[in-house]
Amino acid sequence: MKIGIIGAGSIGLLLGVYLGRAHDVHMFVRREGQKEKLNSEGILCDVLENPTPVNAHLSSEMASGYDLWIVTIKQHGVEALLEQNLPTDAPYLFLQNGMGHLEKLSNANISSAVGVVEHGALAEGDNKVAHTGRGNIQIANFSHLAGEIVSLIEKLHTITFPFYYRKDHQMMLKNKLIINTVINPLTAVFGQKNRCILTNPYIQKIAFQLCEEACGVLDMDISKEWSRVEEIAGKTSENQSSMLKDLKEHRLTEIDSISGYILNQSPLPLPCHQFVISAIHALEYEEGVRSFE
Ligand SMILES: NC(=O)C1=CN([C@@H]2O[C@H](COP(=O)(O)OP(=O)(O)OC[C@H]3O[C@@H](n4cnc5c(N)ncnc54)[C@H](OP(=O)(O)O)[C@@H]3O)[C@@H](O)[C@H]2O)C=CC1
C-alpha cells in the first residue's frame, strides 16, 4: 500500500519504521530539516537492525493517490489539520489518545477510522525511535469505512507489528481514556514513572478517585476498569507517561482532550479531575507553553 503518515514524532516514526518494511511509506512533516534527514537516512529504531528507507514531504504537500493516511500528530493539532484541504480519495486512521477529536471528525468530509496504540515509543531525534514497549494497535471504523476496514487491517498486520479490529470505537476509546485520565496526569503532576500508581498509597488513593469519577461519567464498571488501570500501570511501570514527557520537553500536554473531555461530559462537578486539570495547566504555564485565560 502507499501510506502517508502525518507527523513523525514517537508514534509516527514507530509506524514508519515498521510499515516501511512492507509498504511504500511517505512521512509528512512540518520541518524542512526533518524532511531532509528522513529522505537521506530513513528511520532508525533501537530494536531493528537496518534503517527503513522512507520518502518524506512537508505536510502542506499532501496529495491524492494514496491508499491510506495515518494521523499521528497530537490531539491539539487535529483541528488545524482538518481545516486543511485534505485529499478525500483515501481513508484516514487517527491514532490520538483521548476522545476530543471525535466531534471534529464527525464534521469532517473524510472516511475515517480511529485507533488506540498500545506500544511504547520515544522519538530520539528527527529520524530515530526507541520501541520502549511492544504492544499492538487496535482499530475501529468511525465513519464511512464499514467493510473496508477489515481488509486494511489484514494488509497492515504482521506478527512483529500487530493490528487488530475492534467493533465498537466508543468502548475501545473509553477503555484507553480511563487509563490515560488516571495514569497520565498523576505521573505528570508528581513527576513519577507509571509504577507510582501502584507503589505510592497516597497517589493510588487519588488514582482510584479519578477512576471512579471517569467511570461514573463514561458509564463503565469501576472494578473492571480499576483492575485494568492496575494492570497497565504494572506493565508500563518503568515508563514515563506521555504527559510527563511532554512537560519535561516543554510541550503542551493532551490534558484538555483527556481529562478535560471527561469533565466536559459530566453534569456534576468532578473535584479530582478539576484539580488535576488545573495542576497540569499550572505546570504548562511554568514551562511557558500556556498563557493564563
Ligand atoms: N508516544 C507514545 O508512546 C504513545 C502516544 N500515543 C498518542 O499518539 C499521538 C502522537 O503522540 P506522539 O507521537 O508521542 O507525539 P509527538 O509529540 O512525539 O509527535 C507528534 C509529531 O507531530 C508533528 N506535527 C504536529 N503537527 C503537524 C502537522 N500539521 N503536520 C505534520 N506534523 C505535525 C510534530 O512535529 P514537530 O516535531 O515539528 O513539532 C511531532 O513530530 C498522541 O495523541 C499520543 O497521545 C498513544 C500511545 C502511546
Ligand SMILES: CC(C)(CO)C(=O)C(=O)O
Ligand atoms: C498507557 C500509558 C499510560 C503508558 O505510559 C500511555 O498511554 C501514555 O503514557 O500516554
